[in-house]
Amino acid sequence: MTTTEIKNNDFKDVVFNRQSVREFDPNFKIDPAELQAMIDEAISAPSACNLQSWHFVVVNSDEGKAKAKSVLMPFNHPQLDSCSAMIFVLGDTQSHLVYRDVWNKACEEGRITPEKRDQIFNTFLPMYEKATPDFLKMDATIDGSMAAMQLLLVARAHGYDANPIAGYAAGKVATTFGLDASRYVPVMAIAVGKKASEPITTTRYAGTQVTEFI
């Protein structure tokens, strides 16, 4: 894991002073290697059965931004126009098939025994292989959301800011980026860049209003 680019290691500042920034310096570019490093760091997030049901489309070219614009609601165009990159986070509803392939390959290459492989396969995989599309969509959405949350924080730790975006034509996202819409479900888009103006400060309901002890 590359963590060499962490400029702000103050947990409280990164987490509690995070705000959704919607206007970025349009001339500021983030190196693709650093964008990849940020994703590598974000996927230290946990996932159900470690299936890692997430997928990322990094939009950082003019051509990519034109595609992104075609799915984003107009009020999110300013973030797209000014950000260094917009990262679409999707959920992968077929991650359990990937998992099966990975362990079959390990077995074929003699790295694990067939018995060990079958033991792995017989634990939770059947639950996924028999699951409904709705279950797989929810599962992948939760994994993707957790990685997305970490990406928002990692962006700040790298000295940048971000805006998580839900305002897009969800049904068009995967196909617009050349992905199989029956496999990948959109979770959110994240605009990342160098802050150009102070954002609106939002507040939260008191935690006690949304918590009960039993």
Place this chain on the structure above:
Amino acid sequence: MTTTEIKNNDFKDVVFNRQSVREFDPNFKIDPAELQAMIDEAISAPSACNLQSWHFVVVNSDEGKAKAKSVLMPFNHPQLDSCSAMIFVLGDTQSHLVYRDVWNKACEEGRITPEKRDQIFNTFLPMYEKATPDFLKMDATIDGSMAAMQLLLVARAHGYDANPIAGYAAGKVATTFGLDASRYVPVMAIAVGKKASEPITTTRYAGTQVTEFI
């Protein structure tokens, strides 16, 4: 926001050395006020339109643990038995109705004008009020997952460890805790406590395998 209990403020350590801990010291209790503080901190997470579609049920009594056990799959019972608290994170699919109530009350109390209130109501609320149950479920699930991710990190910053859990009878969670199942959707359970044994180290696929640049 209470951040006085943050014992570990090292962002890299909190985020990148987080692991799913499944065995806790059964004699160690976390003060309910600190559990509430951790939730208060976790809900600094963003949410779609700041609707804050999350809800938390903190299980820290014997009676509560018995209820939790009735919905958890048996392989997650050890975490329940040994943790200081298990926090069920749910999504609130009616957060837009709460939002409407909050602003109506502000208007009735003269804190904002009817014109300002209507301006607030006419932006995104109609989108939610006309939304399908599936949209509302996904939206609440994403909000809840982001708060849950922050809760996992905040637990570590407080010097504890945690295990996010998806293995439960999802359809029974809300009703078991006396919540309206047509309103609240389960997102995950999080066992929190003092680590009693080193967990299994998991690995991730390379980030480049799940990322594409366009």
